[in-house]
Amino acid sequence: MRNDCHICRAEGFTANSRVTIELRGRQLIATLNVVEQYVLPRNHIGFSKVAAERLGIAYGDSIRVKHGPVLLSLSALRKKIYGNELNEAEIRSIIVDISTHRYSDIEIASFLSACAGHRLSAEEIIFLTRAMVNCGEKLSWQGHEKVFDKHCIGGLPGNRTTPLVVAIVSAAGLIIPKTSSRSITSPAGTADAMETLTRIELGLDEIQKVISHTGACLVWGGAVNLSPVDEVLIRVERALDLDGEGQLIASVLSKKIAAGSTHVLIDIPVGETAKIRTQADAERLAALFTEVGSALGLAVRCVISDGTKPVGSGIGPAEEMRDVLAVLQNKRSAPKDLRQRALFLAAQLLDFARGKGIDEALSLATSLLSSGRAWQQFQHIIDVQGERKELPMAKHQDIQYALQSGIVYDIDNRRLSRLAKLAGAPGEACAGLRLHVNVGNKVEQGQPLFTLFTASLGERDYALSYYRDNFDMFEIGD
Amino acid sequence: MRNDCHICRAEGFTANSRVTIELRGRQLIATLNVVEQYVLPRNHIGFSKVAAERLGIAYGDSIRVKHGPVLLSLSALRKKIYGNELNEAEIRSIIVDISTHRYSDIEIASFLSACAGHRLSAEEIIFLTRAMVNCGEKLSWQGHEKVFDKHCIGGLPGNRTTPLVVAIVSAAGLIIPKTSSRSITSPAGTADAMETLTRIELGLDEIQKVISHTGACLVWGGAVNLSPVDEVLIRVERALDLDGEGQLIASVLSKKIAAGSTHVLIDIPVGETAKIRTQADAERLAALFTEVGSALGLAVRCVISDGTKPVGSGIGPAEEMRDVLAVLQNKRSAPKDLRQRALFLAAQLLDFARGKGIDEALSLATSLLSSGRAWQQFQHIIDVQGERKELPMAKHQDIQYALQSGIVYDIDNRRLSRLAKLAGAPGEACAGLRLHVNVGNKVEQGQPLFTLFTASLGERDYALSYYRDNFDMFEIGD
Numbered sequence: 018m019r020n021d022c023h024i025c026r027a028e029g030f031t032a033n034s035r036v037t038i039e040l041r042g043r044q045l046i047a048t049l050n051v052v053e054q055y056v057l058p059r060n061h062i063g064f065s066k067v068a069a070e071r072l073g074i075a076y077g078d079s080i081r082v083k084h085g086p087v088l089l090s091l092s093a094l095r096k097k098i099y100g101n102e103l104n105e106a107e108i109r110s111i112i113v114d115i116s117t118h119r120y121s122d123i124e125i126a127s128f129l130s131a132c133a134g135h136r137l138s139a140e141e142i143i144f145l146t147r148a149m150v151n152c153g154e155k156l157s158w159q160g161h162e163k164v165f166d167k168h169c170i171g172g173l174p175g176n177r178t179t180p181l182v183v184a185i186v187s188a189a190g191l192i193i194p195k196t197s198s199r200s201i202t203s204p205a206g207t208a209d210a211m212e213t214l215t216r217i218e219l220g221l222d223e224i225q226k227v228i229s230h231t232g233a234c235l236v237w238g239g240a241v242n243l244s245p246v247d248e249v250l251i252r253v254e255r256a257l258d259l260d261g262e263g264q265l266i267a268s269v270l271s272k273k274i275a276a277g278s279t280h281v282l283i284d285i286p287v288g289e290t291a292k293i294r295t296q297a298d299a300e301r302l303a304a305l306f307t308e309v310g311s312a313l314g315l316a317v318r319c320v321i322s323d324g325t326k327p328v329g330s331g332i333g334p335a336e337e338m339r340d341v342l343a344v345l346q347n348k349r350s351a352p353k354d355l356r357q358r359a360l361f362l363a364a365q366l367l368d369f370a371r372g373k374g375i376d377e378a379l380s381l382a383t384s385l386l387s388s389g390r391a392w393q394q395f396q397h398i399i400d401v402q403g404e405r406k407e408l409p410m411a412k413h414q415d416i417q418y419a420l421q422s423g424i425v426y427d428i429d430n431r432r433l434s435r436l437a438k439l440a441g442a443p444g445e446a447c448a449g450l451r452l453h454v455n456v457g458n459k460v461e462q463g464q465p466l467f468t469l470f471t472a473s474l475g476e477r478d479y480a481l482s483y484y485r486d487n488f489d490m491f492e493i494g495d
Numbered sequence: 496m497r498n499d500c501h502i503c504r505a506e507g508f509t510a511n512s513r514v515t516i517e518l519r520g521r522q523l524i525a526t527l528n529v530v531e532q533y534v535l536p537r538n539h540i541g542f543s544k545v546a547a548e549r550l551g552i553a554y555g556d557s558i559r560v561k562h563g564p565v566l567l568s569l570s571a572l573r574k575k576i577y578g579n580e581l582n583e584a585e586i587r588s589i590i591v592d593i594s595t596h597r598y599s600d601i602e603i604a605s606f607l608s609a610c611a612g613h614r615l616s617a618e619e620i621i622f623l624t625r626a627m628v629n630c631g632e633k634l635s636w637q638g639h640e641k642v643f644d645k646h647c648i649g650g651l652p653g654n655r656t657t658p659l660v661v662a663i664v665s666a667a668g669l670i671i672p673k674t675s676s677r678s679i680t681s682p683a684g685t686a687d688a689m690e691t692l693t694r695i696e697l698g699l700d701e702i703q704k705v706i707s708h709t710g711a712c713l714v715w716g717g718a719v720n721l722s723p724v725d726e727v728l729i730r731v732e733r734a735l736d737l738d739g740e741g742q743l744i745a746s747v748l749s750k751k752i753a754a755g756s757t758h759v760l761i762d763i764p765v766g767e768t769a770k771i772r773t774q775a776d777a778e779r780l781a782a783l784f785t786e787v788g789s790a791l792g793l794a795v796r797c798v799i800s801d802g803t804k805p806v807g808s809g810i811g812p813a814e815e816m817r818d819v820l821a822v823l824q825n826k827r828s829a830p831k832d833l834r835q836r837a838l839f840l841a842a843q844l845l846d847f848a849r850g851k852g853i854d855e856a857l858s859l860a861t862s863l864l865s866s867g868r869a870w871q872q873f874q875h876i877i878d879v880q881g882e883r884k885e886l887p888m889a890k891h892q893d894i895q896y897a898l899q900s901g902i903v904y905d906i907d908n909r910r911l912s913r914l915a916k917l918a919g920a921p922g923e924a925c926a927g928l929r930l931h932v933n934v935g936n937k938v939e940q941g942q943p944l945f946t947l948f949t950a951s952l953g954e955r956d957y958a959l960s961y962y963r964d965n966f967d968m969f970e971i972g973d
Binding site (some may be wrong): 031033053056063066083084087091095098099100121122123124125126127128129130131134135136253256257258259261435444475479483 | 511604
């Protein structure tokens with residue numbers, strides 16, 4: 018609004034006031050920006066695109082502006098900030114207010130920070146999960162007693178096992194309607210990677226159709242309004258580069274429950290520079306996942322996996338998808354570690370479903386992959402989902418070379434992820450990097466370490482300048 | 496920037512990107528808002544007023560825009576969010592980045608929320624205080640061995656003792672260069688109240704002059720750049736209605752140390768609806784204040800006072816000042832409780848200075864106030880500071896009446912403060928309310944409880960509608 022607006026004067030609004038906008042019975046709560054007089058004509062109000070869409074407003078509409086409501090849930094938020102435990106009604110009140118867009122970004126940031134670390138009890142996480150489920154749609158899969166899902170809590174660059182696992186286990190007859198999220202803090206989420214290849218924004222009816230044809234799908238969860246409050250939280254989590262434990266569990270399980278899953282496999286990679294750093298933290302997280310899932314009627318199996326080094330060679334949406342396709346097509350160039358991890362996880366899911374032991378499950382998974390049946394199944398899924406696209410290629414490719422000879426003792430996952438993000442991933446699907454070495458390899462001075470992929474010179478220069486300051490993210494020694 | 500801006504495309508900027516702006520060797524870090532093409536001409540960038548001032552930019556200047564820096568202190572912030580203790584270098588790095596405006600509001604909100612509750616150790620509070628002191632100016636008072644100050648940690652509506660205490664103890668010869676802040680979460684701070692009467696934005700030279708003439712001043716601390724990072728934090732704390740323990744101590748003591756104080760009296764009111772709710776919390780806070788002060792070379796004395804009910808009758812900048820003037824002028828209408836509290840605190844300071852016992856100090860304070868010498872001293876101070884203004888009167892005055900007869904058992908300080916704030920305080924100096932009853936009084940149905948003061952009808956209606964939903968903030972019973 019203009020700085021000389023009579024409504025601001027009459028109502029006592031100032032910059033950053035929270036205001037309620039009313040149009041034809043619809044309401045929106047917004048943060049007020051005050052602008053100079055030449056920015057807007059008299060008696061006009063400017064809206065952000067999101068706000069205009071949410072309110073369905075068009076140029077020339079008359080609206081009513083009044084003080085924002087006093088949000089009672091902010092007392093509960095303060096109680097949590099001060100370290101007290103919240104009851105179910107309090108957590109529900111916060112989540113309802115966030116899901117109806119009543120919180121400003123700084124209030125959301127405060128909520129996330131107050132809940133991060135180990136500051137949510139198991140009971141609070143259960144309340145949070147249930148509140149998040151109840152804010153959105155719920156899917157149900159009539160006629161299917163067991164509905165499967167898998168989730169990796171992330172932190173390992175390149176670890177794109179989901180499309181492989183879904184193809185393998187659905188080829189074996191399991192129902193696995195996989196809804197994935199976009200990246201929160203990593204260079205790519207499964208949704209970002211799948212989007213380089215096919216349509217991922219499917220509606221509920223379309224998903225039902227894909228499942229009835231193939232038993233599986235690989236779509237973006239955000240398009241189907243499952244636990245939609247999670248998207249609001251993730252936007253601020255991403256800006257803070259933050260992914261708290263309780264929030265993480267509620268985010269994952271609320272989406273699984275809303276998606277109608279009954280059996281979920283959680284992969285927790287552990288490593289010094291992975292998201293989870295110690296075996297003890299991983300066990301704690303696994304126990305919490307199982308406890309919260311069980312309280313909400315969900316069977317959860319957790320596996321703790323090696324998170325000490327990147328998986329596969331590609332990092333970033335398109336480059337990770339290239340690795341996935343190589344594994345499905347049994348190419349000689351396919352990364353062995355990615356293939357092995359996918360088979361291990363598929364076997365866990367098959368055993369979870371059939372209970373005939375992990376050896377039998379592993380040999381079934383391997384035969385489905387090696388025989389090309391998983392690849393056929395994958396093509397079937399993306400064809401029913403929609404188009405099949407060519408993977409994009411980056412405009413700029415820059416090879417970086419080893420500065421010394423020796424053994425690669427370690428690669429810092431966090432800094433490697435940051436490098437891929439600075440290169441433009443996941444916003445630019447083609448951006449990222451491709452490793453030419455991994456931990457344990459011997460390298461000669463001048464040998465290629467990785468290729469950087471960027472879509473613009475600005476991003477290339479920015480990423481390379483970060484790498485020059487952080488070339489020790491590759492620890493090479495005698 | 497425009498949504499079709501070639502720089503955004505080339506650099507990969509999107510909405511909420513953090514960017515660095517360079518102009519003639521000056522730098523600024525900002526959050527990018529992306530606007531439709533009709534809002535700005537091609538090749539133009541719009542700035543907020545604050546950003547334009549900080550950068551010294553004028554229409555037609557050419558600037559450079561690039562990616563914001565990777566802030567290393569964000570790792571320290573995440574470490575704190577995850578519940579770990581920070582060392583001095585880590586805390587300094589966060590405070591330096593905040594003081595140079597490198598943090599976005601959501602990052603500041605995250606920092607404040609992660610530090611709230613009891614989540615800063617005594618050592619961390621010492622580091623934080625020192626880092627805050629080092630970000631701004633430091634005053635020194637040559638020739639004065641002892642320099643006094645007082646601070647009330649707030650939470651009690653109407654408790655405006657500071658102008659009274661400063662007048663009394665400086666009339667007794669103590670040096671007390673009082674720099675106050677504006678309200679953080681209350682309907683008025685001492686700076687807001689003093690501003691209704693006189694000039695409070697004095698520079699360093701002017702403050703030195705006032706002190707050399709009178710031994711005291713009553714000015715706004717923000718104008719003299721003492722611990723300026725505190726103002727940045729307070730802006731977000733206010734939006735969150737949050738005032739954490741460690742942050743509180745660092746905020747108060749950093750300003751006292753930067754102001755060159757050697758002896759500080761801290762008043763901690765305790766009551767169920769005051770900022771501090773229990774005697775145990777107050778004692779814990781007092782011990783922390785003393786420990787942190789001592790580590791930084793400051794003598795701190797804490798007094799724990801009654802915080803069960805509002806003090807005085809006026810709430811809001813002008814109404815509180817009206818009470819202060821009545822006490823100084825020994826008017827019959829002067830609130831007795833405000834007078835008593837001021838005398839008690841003045842006596843504590845006089846005893847702190849002279850060590851002759853509290854009884855002797857109390858009788859000295861009483862005689863200075865009763866004889867009119869404190870009132871003379873107060874007038875002297877505001878005359879040397881600048882103009883003497885008439886207190887503003889609110890345009891709208893609405894009396895609210897008791898709905899039943901009985902005894903006022905309790906008044907909810909928090910909701911009473913909120914009511915005064917909804918009426919427009921402290922933004923509107925004349926806004927607030929005047930109590931006609933206090934806890935312990937007997938009232939008849941239809942007797943006036945309070946008068947609401949507002950500057951606009953919008954604020955009046957909003958405040959009254961809140962009161963109608965919360966009339967039980969006055970607990971009246973048999």
